[in-house]
Amino acid sequence: MAGIRKPTATRPVVIIGAGIQGCATAFFLSRRGLPVIVLEKDHVARHASGVNAGGVRRLGRDIVEVPLSLAAMDWWTQIDDLLHIKNGFHRHSYVKLALDDKGVTIATDRLAAMHAAGFTHEVWIDRDQLQTRIPAAVKTAHGGILVEGDGWAIPWQITRAFHDRAVALGADFRMPVAVQGLRRIADHWQVDTDSGMIEADYLVNCAGAWGARVAAMAGDDLPLEAHAPMLVVTDRQPHFLDAVIGIMGATLSFKQLDNGAMVIGGGVRGRAEPATNGTILPPAGLAEFTATALRVFPHLGDIAVLRAWGGIEGYTPDHLPIIGRGSQPGIIHGFGFSAHGFQLGPAVGEALADLTMARQPRVNLDAFAPERFTPAP
Amino acid sequence: MTINHYQVAVIGAGPAGLRAAITAAKAGLTTLLIDDQPAIGGQVYRNLAYNKDAAPAYLGNGYFAGTRLLATFSQFDGVYWPQTTVWQITNDRQIAITRNGSAALVDADHIVIATGAIERAMPVSGWTLPGVMTVGGAQTLLKQAAVGAEDAVFVGNGPLLYLTAAQYIRAGLPVRAVLDTTGPKAWRAAAIHAALALFQPAMLTKGLSWLSTIRRHTRYVTGVTAVRINGDDAATAISFDTAGGPSETIDTAHVFLHQGVIPNINLTMATGLDHVWDRVNHCWRPVVDQTGQSSNPAIYIAGDGGGIAGAAAAALSGAIAAEAIIRRVKPAAAPLIARLGQRLLLWQQGAARPFLDRLYHPDPAFRLPSSDDTIVCRCESVTKADIAASLGDAVTGPNQLKAFCRAGMGRCQGRSCGLIVQEMIANDRRQTMADTGYYRVRPPVKPVTLAELASLDGRWPG
Amino acid sequence: MFRPIATQPDRPITIQFESQTIEASRDDTVAAALLRAGILQFRYATAQEPRGPFCMMGTCFDCLVEIDGKPNRQACQTIVRNGMVVRQQPAPVAATPDERAKP
Numbered sequence: 046m047a048g049i050r051k052p053t054a055t056r057p058v059v060i061i062g063a064g065i066q067g068c069a070t071a072f073f074l075s076r077r078g079l080p081v082i083v084l085e086k087d088h089v090a091r092h093a094s095g096v097n098a099g100g101v102r103r104l105g106r107d108i109v110e111v112p113l114s115l116a117a118m119d120w121w122t123q124i125d126d127l128l129h130i131k132n133g134f135h136r137h138s139y140v141k142l143a144l145d146d147k148g149v150t151i152a153t154d155r156l157a158a159m160h161a162a163g164f165t166h167e168v169w170i171d172r173d174q175l176q177t178r179i180p181a182a183v184k185t186a187h188g189g190i191l192v193e194g195d196g197w198a199i200p201w202q203i204t205r206a207f208h209d210r211a212v213a214l215g216a217d218f219r220m221p222v223a224v225q226g227l228r229r230i231a232d233h234w235q236v237d238t239d240s241g242m243i244e245a246d247y248l249v250n251c252a253g254a255w256g257a258r259v260a261a262m263a264g265d266d267l268p269l270e271a272h273a274p275m276l277v278v279t280d281r282q283p284h285f286l287d288a289v290i291g292i293m294g295a296t297l298s299f300k301q302l303d304n305g306a307m308v309i310g311g312g313v314r315g316r317a318e319p320a321t322n323g324t325i326l327p328p329a330g331l332a333e334f335t336a337t338a339l340r341v342f343p344h345l346g347d348i349a350v351l352r353a354w355g356g357i358e359g360y361t362p363d364h365l366p367i368i369g370r371g372s373q374p375g376i377i378h379g380f381g382f383s384a385h386g387f388q389l390g391p392a393v394g395e396a397l398a399d400l401t402m403a404r405q406p407r408v409n410l411d412a413f414a415p416e417r418f419t420p421a422p
Numbered sequence: 423m424t425i426n427h428y429q430v431a432v433i434g435a436g437p438a439g440l441r442a443a444i445t446a447a448k449a450g451l452t453t454l455l456i457d458d459q460p461a462i463g464g465q466v467y468r469n470l471a472y473n474k475d476a477a478p479a480y481l482g483n484g485y486f487a488g489t490r491l492l493a494t495f496s497q498f499d500g501v502y503w504p505q506t507t508v509w510q511i512t513n514d515r516q517i518a519i520t521r522n523g524s525a526a527l528v529d530a531d532h533i534v535i536a537t538g539a540i541e542r543a544m545p546v547s548g549w550t551l552p553g554v555m556t557v558g559g560a561q562t563l564l565k566q567a568a569v570g571a572e573d574a575v576f577v578g579n580g581p582l583l584y585l586t587a588a589q590y591i592r593a594g595l596p597v598r599a600v601l602d603t604t605g606p607k608a609w610r611a612a613a614i615h616a617a618l619a620l621f622q623p624a625m626l627t628k629g630l631s632w633l634s635t636i637r638r639h640t641r642y643v644t645g646v647t648a649v650r651i652n653g654d655d656a657a658t659a660i661s662f663d664t665a666g667g668p669s670e671t672i673d674t675a676h677v678f679l680h681q682g683v684i685p686n687i688n689l690t691m692a693t694g695l696d697h698v699w700d701r702v703n704h705c706w707r708p709v710v711d712q713t714g715q716s717s718n719p720a721i722y723i724a725g726d727g728g729g730i731a732g733a734a735a736a737a738l739s740g741a742i743a744a745e746a747i748i749r750r751v752k753p754a755a756a757p758l759i760a761r762l763g764q765r766l767l768l769w770q771q772g773a774a775r776p777f778l779d780r781l782y783h784p785d786p787a788f789r790l791p792s793s794d795d796t797i798v799c800r801c802e803s804v805t806k807a808d809i810a811a812s813l814g815d816a817v818t819g820p821n822q823l824k825a826f827c828r829a830g831m832g833r834c835q836g837r838s839c840g841l842i843v844q845e846m847i848a849n850d851r852r853q854t855m856a857d858t859g860y861y862r863v864r865p866p867v868k869p870v871t872l873a874e875l876a877s878l879d880g881r882w883p884g
Numbered sequence: 885m886f887r888p889i890a891t892q893p894d895r896p897i898t899i900q901f902e903s904q905t906i907e908a909s910r911d912d913t914v915a916a917a918l919l920r921a922g923i924l925q926f927r928y929a930t931a932q933e934p935r936g937p938f939c940m941m942g943t944c945f946d947c948l949v950e951i952d953g954k955p956n957r958q959a960c961q962t963i964v965r966n967g968m969v970v971r972q973q974p975a976p977v978a979a980t981p982d983e984r985a986k987p
Contacts, residue, residue: 088816088818088822089816090825095825201825202825205816205825277875279872280833280869280955280956280976281976281977283977304976305976305977323694325512325513326510326864326865327512328510328512328516328518328525328527328865328878329527329878329879331865331875331878332525332875332876332877332878332879333879335872335875335876335879336875336876336879338872338876339872339873339876345872346871346872346873346876347871347872347873347953347954347955348871348872348955349833349869349870349871349872349956350866350869350870350871350872350875351832351833351835351866351869352835352864352865352866353864353865353866354864458942458961460911460963461911465941469911472911478889480889540939540941540943541939541943550929550933550935550938550946552924552925552926552934552935552936553924553936554938555937555938555939555940556938556939556940556944558939558940558941559937559938559939559940559941560940562940562941562960563886563915563916563919563940564889566911566912566913566916566940567888567909567912567913567916567917567919567920568888568889568893569886569887569888569889569916569919569920570886570887570889571885571886571887572885572887593889594889595889655925655933655934656924656925656934656936675885675924676886686943800929800935800938800944800945800946801929801930801945802930803929803930803931803933832945833945833956834943834944834945837943837944838943838944868942869956
């Protein structure tokens with residue numbers, strides 16, 4: 046831990062990226078009175094944080110992510126007060142259906158592992174219980190895994206709200222500003238941007254799909270691929286669904302918004318072109334998860350899809366985020382959330398703020414250490 | 423999922439698409455013509471294949487001039503898919519379509535997009551009331567179903583408005599009034615291009631004849647500066663102002679609006695092609711070279727979709743695009759004289775455009791919503807006041823507006839409101855239209871049902 | 885009111901619009917048939933206001949009707965079929981959680 050000092054008032058913390066992780070970190074640091082500059086090459090929530098499916102779930106997490114997810118949920122349950130918004134968290138339940146025997150087996154194995162590790166938020170519901178909860182679901186579903194109290198949010202609304210509160214607490218968001226280089230000089234950093242050079246005591250790398258590019262500027266060679274998970278929004282229907290729906294062993298995320306429209310996603314990947322902010326949506330990919338949606342809700346066949354899109358997201362080889370200190374002093378990484386970072390955002394922001402201030406984060410982050418990708422000497 | 427492969431796929435069966443498809447097929451290229459209507463002709467020659475027998479004279483010579491072009495289609499030996507909707511074109515030229523209730527993918531080496539033009543929105547108060555239509559819509563109803571309204575009021579300016587009013591009058595439909603919104607400034611801006619217009623005399627004589635018919639058979643009011651359509655559940659009257667004159671109200675249940683046509687850019691934008699802001703015509707159009715080649719070298723744009731120039735120019739541009747594609751497939755020197763001749767003809771067929779484009783340039787008063795309660799986004803019923811309340815530092819362009827109100831999030835993906843919203847933001851931020859940008863248009867370019875979309879996937883019964 | 889011009893071609897097709905029976909020609913669009921029959925209000929939009937056909941070319945999406953049980957079909961893009969049942973497209977209101985649609 047040599048070289049880490051508690052931050053002084055001389056230079057700010059510079060956060061790179063104004064997605065959910067960057068904005069949440071800016072919020073927590075500003076709340077604690079630290080000077081914060083956020084550099085964003087486009088605008089708040091332009092990429093994955095603005096256009097994801099908005100699932101706020103503990104369900105279906107990799108077991109090593111569960112503590113972080115549970116910590117995040119503590120923040121979600123008070124998100125309206127925290128961010129001065131109304132109805133930010135649409136809280137109800139999340140269900141991953143087991144549509145066939147294979148799904149049941151996956152569910153059984155998963156529940157055994159979860160419960161053995163002491164996590165009880167995921168429970169099995171049988172066919173009858175499923176039908177009672179979700180009458181519109183296909184009658185042949187065997188049951189599913191339920192988490193009460195999961196739900197959804199509007200991703201750009203929450204990300205913007207973190208931004209707005211951070212600004213109100215003194216954070217300085219500079220957009221559009223692109224970071225071009227990072228230089229460690231004596232006891233601080235110099236950040237080269239397309240609008241001039243900024244000095245920082247600490248850097249927090251929340252650059253999402255561009256996180257590895259930024260990490261490389263600081264001498265950290267970390268693996269990341271950019272893809273564009275795809276979603277569609279449909280026409281409105283009279284309200285028939287409160288829960289968010291997934292499927293055991295298949296890619297689907299399905300919810301109904303307050304206005305009756307449905308947002309369908311799950312993670313089928315389109316192509317991302319990070320250099321141009323471009324996303325390419327293969328029609329066959331769109332067909333894949335809409336066909337899956339109709340397996341669950343066959344009555345929706347005549348409902349129209351009005352638009353499709355993809356968000357540019359960064360994926361690590363093990364699909365776990367990179368959260369932790371870089372190899373040089375004074376840089377913290379928080380990126381690579383592999384299409385499931387939205388719900389974690391509040392807890393990640395808090396953890397990155399803790400790391401910046403040399404405090405022990407509430408949650409053990411060892412599983413997300415950048416070093417796991419550094420080849421052993 | 424079925425994938426068919428063609429050397430050339432042409433999208434749109436108006437004059438540009440027809441000439442492109444016929445030309446490509448005649449040169450021996452495997453050719454597919456896709457169109458969303460049940461019959462060829464596009465908008466300008468809508469229903470001509472049926473009408474030529476019934477021969478309603480009121481539709482005029484310009485319409486029947488299309489008969490020869492449509493007749494040549496009988497020799498087309500490519501594949502023709504009517505009632506087929508194109509909802510996406512990928513970078514590698516896969517065309518996603520729906521027909522007969524299911525979706526399919528078509529592979530094409532080259533694509534000609536000939537989807538033509540749409541009406542420019544004219545957001546006057548009350549423009550969403552039943553009984554209010556575009557002039558183009560009224561004309562389509564006339565051509566397609568021989569149906570018209572009595573005592574309608576035509577509002578706006580531009581050749582299509584005068585033509586349709588003249589067709590109405592000749593069809594025996596009494597027209598209550600034609601309210602012309604062309605202002606004195608427009609005449610001044612157009613005057614220096616008047617000489618060029620003399621190279622396209624047919625256009626001028628036609629226009630003068632339409633205006634003469636209008637003047638003789640209905641009330642023709644010029645210099646209209648403001649308009650409001652009244653009614654609760656349907657249009658009942660129209661109030662208007664002229665420069666220096668008193669406000670007047672005319673009772674009518676039908677108002678037909680028009681202030682020009684603009685390229686239909688939803689498909690070209692969703693396909694990721696480069697576009698440029700056209701300052702003279704106050705619209706977006708795809709970037710194309712003189713053969714119609716877009717920023718994707720295998721995709722060509724022909725007809726009004728690449729820039730408004732009318733039906734005759736459209737047909738010629740379709741031929742030019744097809745010939746450029748043929749040269750890519752079978753490189754052979756086309757005679758320079760012939761190509762120069764084509765260019766000259768293309769120029770001549772659009773010679774009056776600089777004059778007409780400036781004369782009928784839409785006035786800001788009619789490009790922008792007139793009052794706070796005027797609907798801007800028709801799909802989501804978002805008013806001028808709703809949008810104005812959302813503007814601010816965070817709304818740097820139309821895409822950022824979507825975080826604050828639902829403008830642009832409806833089914834039409836900006837076809838009605840896009841330019842209006844763009845201009846409201848440009849004015850708010852004191853920046854140019856070009857810098858303000860446009861909605862990010864996404865596939866599906868037209869709505870596709872979940873069942874249709876799923877039918878592309880092998881696991882779903884189609 | 886919209887009316888037909890001059891001679892009447894055959895109207896061999898019959899369609900239903902709400903409680904009205906309407907005659908149509910074989911190549912009529914649903915929009916043309918309804919307008920000819922004097923119907924101007926095809927649907928209700930987001931703010932519960934009535935709308936009817938505007939562009940007649942498939943770009944405004946104001947002519948949406950329910951056709952043979954299928955919602956939000958563009959009347960101007962659909963050719964009539966004998967026996968077709970057309971209904972006004974209701975406003976896109978999201979009902980309360982109590983009012984659940986039957987699958």
